[in-house]
Amino acid sequence: MKSITKTKIKTKSKMIALLLTAAMAFALLAGCGATETTTTTSDTPVSEPTEPDVQPEPAEADEPVAEDSGAEPVTLRLFTNLPDRQNGQGLIEQMIVDEYMAENPHVTIAVEALDDESYKTKFKAYAMDGMPDVVNIWGQPSFLDEVLDAGVLAELNEADYESYGFIPGSMEGFKKDGKLYGLPRNTDIMAFYYNEKMFIDNGWTVPATYAELLELAGTIHDAGFVPVAMDGGEGWPMAIYLTDLLLKLNGDVANISKEAINNADFSNPVFAEAVQLLIDADNAGLFQTGYDSQDYGTAMSLFTNGQAAMFYMGSWEASMALNQDIPEEIRTNIRAFFMPVVEGGQGLATDIAAWNGGGYGVSASSEVKEEAIKFLNYMYLPEKLSKYGWENGVGMSAQDQSEFMTGEETELQKIFINIINQATNTSGTPINDNGSSLLKTTIESNIQSVSNGSMTIEDFLATLVEACAP
């Protein structure tokens, strides 16, 4: 009897152990299943409508096969740094995505959009674990060098784009060893946006020289306004300001900055002179108090709320003229001028800080590479990105836009088109983006210290040398 009970207990224990094991195995398998679902969802964010950075595809694309006989359904993943899909360039991109899906019902485009910093971080994660099919890229060494070295972008055939009207030289930043890996989207121009009505009401005139600009700063300050709203918290706008000054001092930035970066040698006195001019701007009170810790949005709102007379930013903000969120009396009076000449400098008034920055590329590991390139080419048809961009006043394209001029452009658009037509020289890639990403982060953090007087010019240039040293 005892042995029977013992056997029963043993059997019972084994049964429980087996049950526990089975339950554990089931739980683990269930866990694996859940992970897979989550991964799929996050990888194809179009199916997750609650994510703010994710765009639901239009209803007509939900059942693609029904409308397109024979074609295999294809899902393209577009990874972009344009999270605002209702305004500006994000809107243009979304319009083209919707049109492509409508014209190609078998294609579904899943859009994943993040702001610049998050975008670059996730881009890197994707580079390790499979890149989406079409991605936003920057044709600048600080971003593209590492990306091309890693071989994550597919080569494009330059001959395919002969009829696309790209501005000569605009593709150069997207090439390596003569091979093309991406296409430029914009021509970016840096400008001082100013409130023309405020200038006229106060009797101020647009400065013709840098000295006049600094003098004007005092006058504007005395009138109770911020002279120039500067996004100094992020570093890059001030680095472009420095590039602008280098151009006005030297008449050329591309060659001297590339030479300095390649040789890790910033002893050319023009660098120290340009930094000194930046410090002079701080001393003259050109920028708002605390500019070195304030971000893009804060600086822009100072200008769009009428607290600042000027705003130093790129041509991509030309859409301010059409932005209904900005009060009408400010919106309709926004004009732009460009970095004034520096006395004794070699740069002309028509030498401007301009470059081709953002663009698109195709993943080398894309399983639908052919469709991805087809979509890329579709975006760059002159009547798409270029035309829509122009019509919506979102800045200058890297393609010829003259055929889309209607005569009804905003004053800001006319100012930008005039300066690009009259330009005698352009800066090319700004100095912070012209070297490694380490140089970029070094310039962008230390430029705040040097401009506010916490770091000497010598120390600043020494940190650049260190960042460039092999």
Next chain:
Amino acid sequence: MDKLYRNKLVISTLILPGLLLFLFAILGPIILSVFYGFTDYSGMGSYNMIGFENFLNLLKDDKFGLALRNSLLLALGFLLIQHPIAIIVAVVLDKLRGRAEGIFRCIYFIPNVISVAVIAFLWKSVYNPDFGFLNKVLAFLGFSGQINWLSQENAIWSVLVVLIWHGFGWGMLIYYTGIKNIDPVLYEAASIDGADQKNTFLRITLPLMKPVIQVNVTMAIISALKQMETVYLLTGGGPGDSTQFTANYLYQQAFESFRYGYGNAIGVVFIVICLGVTVFLNKVFEERQEQ
């Protein structure tokens, strides 16, 4: 049931989830981090083993030194400002009783339930020299001129205020719970013996709170060392590198400067420092307990 618990299959089944979690979520990443710390990996493409080069560069890296100093400064701020006040507030709250006790407990804990992003943007706005709340109050009180609270000289102190304010409620709540667990009979006995409030606090409350203080102080120092998100959103480590903290610097190096290997080396040193601090604090508290 005893036999069941002695069954090796059952034992291994029960510890398996914890073991797997430890291996894949904790040990695995640490080993990978140590491995990448010995490489020149940019985060993309191929990499080379470079031995101790990253660690040697760290020794010469002034910015890392500054970041570490700021992290330690924050830890001191937590120890010398946040926690003494938190203990006193917890004691006062305990004495309040009634509805006021609950209301104030909630009020002090509110900053902890607000998202870090909201906290950062809220304080950015408070500190703004043009339209910020602080300068408006000063102007109302008759002070002229704009104070730049986030200037290169002031930023670190302004950031410390935010971080101390943000973590205050959490520290206070743990102390409050510790005080609540002290047997009220001890206070009654002390009162009968004629002990005043100061003596009651120093001879009953504080000694019985030692385990709570040990846990709270260790957690506060570790949280100071790994501070990242509030600083990243509030100042990004600037102006210059004036508010650079170790974890923020690690992020910048690994993900913005494309120095993933170097970032991992910082991570390894960071883990060693955290472990060292924890062991040191445990020793300090053990010795005190023995005394």
